[in-house]
Amino acid sequence: MRNNYITIVIHDPNLFYMRGLTDCLSEDFSRRGIHADFTDCAFNSRAKMIFLAEESLSVANIHYLNRRMSMRPMCIFIIKNGSSETEENDATAPHISHYTPLYRNQSVESMLSVINEQMEQLNNMRNIMIQPCSTMTRSTNNLTRRETEILRYLARGISNGGVARFLQISEKTVSAHKRNIMSKLNMIRPAELNYWLIQEGWCESIRTVDQFH
CATH class of the missing domain: 1.10.10.10 (Winged helix-like DNA-binding domain superfamily/Winged helix DNA-binding domain)
Structure with a gap:
């Protein structure tokens, strides 16, 4: 990923939320001098950041995401309804629970904090991967x-x-x-x-x- 360019996938049947998320990310990256290119195609091979709605995930989506992560670390977020108060239901979705959740009722500040934290972890992980x-x-x-x-x-x-x-x-x-x-x-x-x-x-x-x- 070049420092001034990133491809982002956002796929959510809730078009209002998807538009809001796109605008927030576009503004946040623009402030940091990064051009963000957005697409709704989950299978975009150039994407380094992916946001997918939990209810629209398919077996093919999950297999593709796991495959991509096995080859190269990237930021993957699962968009969910409600809050993060009860995480006990994670056991019902074992193939996606290792991806970072975002909640539609989450504040913009909290959401951007989670996203930026994951980006920092991704950068740290890449530094680890290039070691001997x-x-x-x-x-x-x-x-x-x-x-x-x-x-x-x-x-x-x-x-x-x-x-x-x-x-x-x-x-x-x-x-x-x-x-x-x-x-x-x-x-x-x-x-x-x-x-x-x-x-x-x-x-x-x-x-x-x-x-x-």
């Missing part, structure tokens, strides 16, 4: 059996609360295990773990196993 291969090697050999089990649930996109219910342990315990996992894998941000799970094929292998059950 030896610094990118992350072995799971030193993970405990419980930590590996929790990783498998996280790869399904299940929230910490969902993992806790499945394993009949507290959510705080799951969070502690997750912090230990990230420490052992030399990670700082949850986004790094999400991307690593996709990049290393954990999510793909889980989907393959599910197809035979």
